[in-house]
Amino acid sequence: MTTATVARGGAWLIEDVTSESSFTPERMSDEHRLIAQTTEEFTSGEVEPAIERLEQKDWDLARALMRRAGELGLLGVNVAEAFGGVELDKVASLIVSERIARSASFGAAFGAQANLCILPILMFGTDDQKQRYLPKLVTGELIGAYALSESGSGSDALGARAKAVRQADGSYRLTGEKMWITNGGFADVIIVFAKVDGEHFTAFIVERAFGGVTSGKEEHKMGLHGSSTTPLILQDVPVPTGNLLGEVGRGHKVAFNVLNFGRLKLGAMCTGGCKAAIGASARYAKERRQFGQSIATFGAIRHKLGDMTARTYALEALMYRTAGLIDQHMAGSALPRHQALLASLEEFAIEASIAKVAGSEVLDYVLDENVQIHGGNGFVRDYPAERHYRDARVNRIFEGTNEINRLLIPGMLLKRAVKGELALIPAAKRLLDEVMSPSAPSLDAGSDEPLEAEAKAVTAFKKVALLGLGGAMQRFGAALQDEQEPLLWLADLAIETYAAESAVLRARAASGSVDAAEHRDAARTFVSDAALRIEMTARQLLAAIAEGDTLRTNLAALRRLLKVTPAETVTMRRRLSDATVERGAYLFG
Ligand SMILES: Cc1cc2nc3c(=O)[nH]c(=O)nc-3n(C[C@H](O)[C@H](O)[C@H](O)COP(=O)(O)OP(=O)(O)OC[C@H]3O[C@@H](n4cnc5c(N)ncnc54)[C@H](O)[C@@H]3O)c2cc1C
16 A cells, blocks of 8 residues: 555545554644634633524524624634634634534524525625625524525435526526425524526525515424424526526536535534543443442443543544545645635545535444433433434435435545546555465464554445445446446445544554543444444445355455454453543543
């Protein structure tokens, strides 16, 4: 493998990455720490105490909280000062998302405003549109929403039926019905997607004040009761020419680029949820006594807390690594700011999908264990564990379902490979020759060097992913794009590999710190478990893409590549758990 020079999306799969070149949460600047503190104080001091009232659908309060978020500069982290923002880097943007998500309902409202309404105007708006809308959205004076989905077109967003009819004076009339719109009950400015002349998918900035926009009834949801979700009915809404966003027929560019950033931020929100739940679990486990002792002393509970910590550690590592990559890419770009942002988000769209899937699934796992650690108290409303559990479920559904995001991951990798932007095909061919040769070196991760074994294991994971990718391409050729089951397994290999590498890079970067041993325990536990998951996934994949002698040869290659000795994770998990219980909070932040 070669070492990365310029950061490229997906390149980590075929290149070695150094811990010096990767951003980790431990490398936050003073400015990052300040925005973290501001957000944390806002969430714990103002949002969390308001949750009951938000759950009763007090949208005046939601508006007031959005205004406060605006006053504190939290809505404007991506926006230039010229438009009322405090433009910080993407790491800062994730820091805010992560901390806002302590209240998932307000997090959803905040996300619809800051990500789904402000960002499209920032990235695709004209100067006039930015001047007209951004300052008031950034202060929270106006509430924003994003209306893409319809009852018949969710995942298949481009199948929208909403229509925009061009008028003689160049303006448009919009008619249609949008579904499940966050902030739908009270939004003032809505990014609406509709087809011009029933054909050309296009984005518009629509004000409720234009007339013809009505909100349907609030949905009765499983969770997020403190966030407004309604249909939006558009009846002949007059939209001036100046409110066309981007170009006619280019609405997909707006929709998908916004989602790229939204997915990464959603991953960050999930990380915040994991960290808060680990703290709650640890504090409860310490206090709760059964059989004459604290439940935190039982191996079963220590295993859970240790595992929740290790998985969250890797998730947090991959999240901030990705934000760092985007910041690096933007810094190296000669394009104007908003174009550089667009290009960088497109470049790291694979990693954004990984962040979304990994974030939402680790969160569901952590919140399920949080309920379990709380026992009966986890199932009743006296404790927030049950609310968190319900609130989180939708993360696997919106911003592109996890199935759609999983399909996108290998899909984008393959597209880049075919275009020659990513040297996956030659790397896969080299690998196949290498593992078939009798003198092929086998990777044994049983070394005693701290994290050396894990770094080798990550190299092995990359090769396994390449083996799968190469084999699947050989078997199906261009038809691979229609073979969803192998694609989903390929996505899982990529997700596990990126997470494992991010954890190792982070632990290595922390090697001289006072808590280096805890970093090591978290990274080693994660990598050891990832190796087992990767082996299972790879075996299923290989069986799906070959049979007979070819399958036997591929399985032999897999055994050679993935000769990873499982680590003794019981002790490491116990140490992580005990330290978490003692601290009463997630260990690493
Ligand atoms: C609380 C909440 C808030 C929301 N907020 C907004 C918002 O603010 N703005 C907005 O525009 N939308 C919003 N949505 C809508 C959300 O984005 C959609 O629900 C989501 O995109 C999924 O679409 P769908 O519900 O039509 O499911 P479907 O697309 O019908 O999917 C159903 C199942 O089929 C699978 N599936 C679909 N297509 C494929 C395929 N090609 N291959 C494999 N599997 C497939 C899916 O993964 C899923 O498991 C929100 C939804 C909720 C619940």
